[in-house]
Amino acid sequence: MDELKEYIQKVSDAANETLERILPPETHYPASIHTLMRYSSFAGGKRVRPCLVMAAYEACGGEFGDEKAMKTAAAIEMLHTFSLIHDDLPCMDDDDFRRGKPTAHKAFNEALAVLGGDALCILAFEVLASIGRVDIITEIAVALGTNGMIGGQVVDIESEGKTVDKATVEYIHNNKTTALIRASVKIGAMLANAPTQTIEKLTSYGNNVGLAFQVIDDILDEESTSETLGKNVGRDKDKGKATFPAIVGMAESKRYAQELIENAWKDIAFLGDKGAVLKDLAEYIRVRIS
Amino acid sequence: MDELKEYIQKVSDAANETLERILPPETHYPASIHTLMRYSSFAGGKRVRPCLVMAAYEACGGEFGDEKAMKTAAAIEMLHTFSLIHDDLPCMDDDDFRRGKPTAHKAFNEALAVLGGDALCILAFEVLASIGRVDIITEIAVALGTNGMIGGQVVDIESEGKTVDKATVEYIHNNKTTALIRASVKIGAMLANAPTQTIEKLTSYGNNVGLAFQVIDDILDEESTSETLGKNVGRDKDKGKATFPAIVGMAESKRYAQELIENAWKDIAFLGDKGAVLKDLAEYIRVRIS
Numbered sequence: 318m319d320e321l322k323e324y325i326q327k328v329s330d331a332a333n334e335t336l337e338r339i340l341p342p343e344t345h346y347p348a349s350i351h352t353l354m355r356y357s358s359f360a361g362g363k364r365v366r367p368c369l370v371m372a373a374y375e376a377c378g379g380e381f382g383d384e385k386a387m388k389t390a391a392a393i394e395m396l397h398t399f400s401l402i403h404d405d406l407p408c409m410d411d412d413d414f415r416r417g418k419p420t421a422h423k424a425f426n427e428a429l430a431v432l433g434g435d436a437l438c439i440l441a442f443e444v445l446a447s448i449g450r451v452d453i454i455t456e457i458a459v460a461l462g463t464n465g466m467i468g469g470q471v472v473d474i475e476s477e478g479k480t481v482d483k484a485t486v487e488y489i490h491n492n493k494t495t496a497l498i499r500a501s502v503k504i505g506a507m508l509a510n511a512p513t514q515t516i517e518k519l520t521s522y523g524n525n526v527g528l529a530f531q532v533i534d535d536i537l538d539e540e541s542t543s544e545t546l547g548k549n550v551g552r553d554k555d556k557g558k559a560t561f562p563a564i565v566g567m568a569e570s571k572r573y574a575q576e577l578i579e580n581a582w583k584d585i586a587f588l589g590d591k592g593a594v595l596k597d598l599a600e601y602i603r604v605r606i607s
Numbered sequence: 608m609d610e611l612k613e614y615i616q617k618v619s620d621a622a623n624e625t626l627e628r629i630l631p632p633e634t635h636y637p638a639s640i641h642t643l644m645r646y647s648s649f650a651g652g653k654r655v656r657p658c659l660v661m662a663a664y665e666a667c668g669g670e671f672g673d674e675k676a677m678k679t680a681a682a683i684e685m686l687h688t689f690s691l692i693h694d695d696l697p698c699m700d701d702d703d704f705r706r707g708k709p710t711a712h713k714a715f716n717e718a719l720a721v722l723g724g725d726a727l728c729i730l731a732f733e734v735l736a737s738i739g740r741v742d743i744i745t746e747i748a749v750a751l752g753t754n755g756m757i758g759g760q761v762v763d764i765e766s767e768g769k770t771v772d773k774a775t776v777e778y779i780h781n782n783k784t785t786a787l788i789r790a791s792v793k794i795g796a797m798l799a800n801a802p803t804q805t806i807e808k809l810t811s812y813g814n815n816v817g818l819a820f821q822v823i824d825d826i827l828d829e830e831s832t833s834e835t836l837g838k839n840v841g842r843d844k845d846k847g848k849a850t851f852p853a854i855v856g857m858a859e860s861k862r863y864a865q866e867l868i869e870n871a872w873k874d875i876a877f878l879g880d881k882g883a884v885l886k887d888l889a890e891y892i893r894v895r896i897s
Contacts, residue, residue, distance in 0.1 A: 341753060346778075347761045350753055403725060408717035427698035428764050431721065435693060435728065436757045442732045443748035451736045454744065458733035463631060463640050467726045471637045474718050488636075 318604075321597040325368055328390070331382055332367040333359065335391040339444055353425045353433040354440075357398050361416045365602075366393045366501040369526070372594040373505025373519050376585070385448045386508050392441040393501050396457065399441070400466060400497075402434035409474060410556075453504055460500035469493025478557035486559045494534070495527030502526070502595075518584050519595075525581035526599050532574045533602060535560040536567065578603045608894075611887040615658055618680070621672055622657040623649065625681040629734055643715045643723040644730075647688050651706045655892075656683045656791040659816070662884040663795025663809050666875070675738045676798050682731040683791050686747065689731070690756060690787075692724035699764060700846075743794050750790035759783025768847035776849045784824070785817030792816070792885075808874050809885075815871035816889050822864045823892060825850040826857065868893045 336358050343352045367390035374386045405412040405420040406427065413423050422430035438461075445454050459465060469492025476485055502523030506516045538553045539562055553560050562570045581599045585592040626648050633642045657680035664676045695702040695710040696717065703713050712720035728751075735744050749755060759782030766775055792813030796806045828843045829852055843850050852860045871889045875882040 345753075347753070347758055347765065349765065350757070350761045354753075403721055406718075406721060408721060428696075429761070431693055431696060431698060432757050432761055432764075435725075436753050438725065438728060439748050439752045439757065443745060443752065446741045446744040446748060449741050451739050451741060451744075454736040454741075455733060458729050458736060462729045462733065463635075463637070463644075463726045467640065467722050467729065468637055471640045471719070471722055474722075475637065475639065 318597065318601065321594070321601055324372075324594055324597075325364070325601075327381075328368045328371050329364040331371075331387055332364050332390055332394055335387045336394065339388070339391055339395075339440070349425065349429055350433050350436060353421055353429050354437055356424060357402055357421050357433065358395065358437070360398075360418050362394065362398070364390075364394060365530070365598075366397055366498065367391065368598060369498065369501040369523065369595075370505040370508075372598055373502045373523075374509050375505075376519070376588050376591045376595055377506045377509035377511035377515060379505070379509035385450075386505070388444050388448055389453065389504060389508060390501075392444040393457070393497065393504070395437045395441040395444070396461060397497060399434045399437040400461075400470070402430050402437070404470060406430060409470075450508070453507060456500055456504055456507065460496040465492050465496035465500075466494075469496065473559065476559040479559075481559045481564075483564050486561055486564050489559055490528055490531040490561065494531040495524060498527030498530060499523035518587065522581045522584035522595065522599075525577045525584060526602060529574050529577035529581070529599070530602050532561045532570055532577070535562055536570055536574070539567070574603065608887065608891065611884070611891055614662075614884055614887075615654070615891075617671075618658045618661050619654045621661075621677055622654045622680055622684055625677045626684065629678070629681055629685075629730070639715065639719055640723050640726060643711055643719050644727055646714060647692055647711050647723065648685065648727070650688075650708050652684065652688070654680075654684060655820070655888075656687055656788065657681065658888060659788065659791040659813065659885075660795040660798075662888055663792045663813075664799050666809070666878055666881045666885055667796045667799035667801035667805060669795070669799035673798075675740075676795070678734050678738055679743065679794060679798060680791075682734040683747070683787065683794070685727045685731040685734070686751060687787060689724045689727040690751075690760070692720050692727070694760060696720060699760075740798070743797060746790055746794055746797065750786040755782050755786035755790075756784075759786065763849065766849040769849075771849040771854070773854050776851055776854050779849055780818055780821040780851065784821040785814060788817030788820060789813035808877060812871045812874035812885065812889075815867045815874060816892060819864050819867035819871065819889070820892050822851045822860055822867065825852055826860055826864070829857070864893065 340355055340358060341351045343355055345351050370390040370393060371381060371386060375381055379386055401415060402421045404410050405415055406422055412420055414420060421433055461467060469489050472485060473489045473493055499520060503516060503520045506519045535553060578599050582596055585595050630645055630648060631641045633645055635641050660680040660683060661671060661676060665671055669676055691705060692711045694700050695705055696712055702710055704710060711723060751757060759779050762775060763779045763783055789810060793806060793810045796809045825843060868889050872886055875885050
């Protein structure tokens, strides 16, 4: 996994450099919102989505660091950050810490957190427009909307403290986290102008990896400590969140996560050596619970 | 002005019909957010921005009701609604009524209002992408972002209860309301593939009309009653909002609004008869204070 760690570092550096260029300077008027946008964008995220964009792009023949791919990766990371800022708000998940740092509304204030999230979302679409691919804008908008990420977040919030069935938990997982992860992989392939069948297989890979990511997140929330995870843990249970372990138990959740990773591997087997990084990324997500 | 009223009604009907097609049905899962999106979208707005898009589009040779123009007009109205929902939140302007109806967070709840605003913003970009014009997506994203509407809202909130100078009020007005109105007119001209010089003059018209609209809004907030305006009035003063009348006085504000409308008329004089609706729309905005 040392090679993968190097790859993640390389993407992370490139994504940070791109975000550095895209985000207005902290001093740009009005300074407060630009300071918040940078605070949340550089809060130590692992850049999983940019890694998936770049790995899919390269697996389909794209070259590392191409401007259109880096801009897309940075835009997707900004959209992810936008969703985190809004999810953390007092009226939503009410989280005070994220990645070991105070959340945006704690470090600044609630109004600025709402507007800073909005601004990151809007700037991401501006960046995506600069690439000139409306098909990619459509793909991302659908992944983010009420048939994707936002829909998942709505059902997640409305399920709190209720007894929910497996189908509801699956809906939440399919949408809240998986939609944007699946789109990241798909868009990487689309940017490289991969053939339809390749895009479909990579989309399936993204789906499996995204679901695994969320199931494992639920598992970690119950098993880890606050120090290792950098945020409050056990919060899901405290808030009566609809999680996979709560429905099917811990052992079955781990088995399911393993199965999802194996399905992801099968999806990209056709890529052979070109799929090495994507294979390792799936493994990287899995070993968090091993 | 009877002809204008008919025109406004015609655009309003067409915009409503387009929104009806674009917005997911209330019953679409998860129903709550789709109900909210429709509630706020059909809350009785005057559809000023769709009117400006269509009037500019037609003035530049476009045909009324063209799908790309109607979709753009509907998307801009959705973006306007998104901004209103978030502006009304308790952490922002904390307004309970809008257009005579309870605001989204009062009629539903705060979390759903945040997410419903987000979803309208994202859906608007999806709709804009379906037209296939990245230049228009760029234009709208810039108008909405921290160098436009969001920037204006940040400074507006941060100026509350403070003594601010004229330059600050002008910044707020130039951005909070004017940016999207200016973009509406400009995009109408862009959609009709108008020559650069025409686009520039219509953009200037949009700027003058947008500024006048906001100055007049400030005047109305101080002078009108709650019944006629359909929302709480005198709120600006209560909250120590930075308004034009507060800085330069009521008489000078009215003179300035008049000057802006006259400048808007000069901008479109070159259009002759083709600019009749745009001329009337500027007058329509002015007579609100006459």
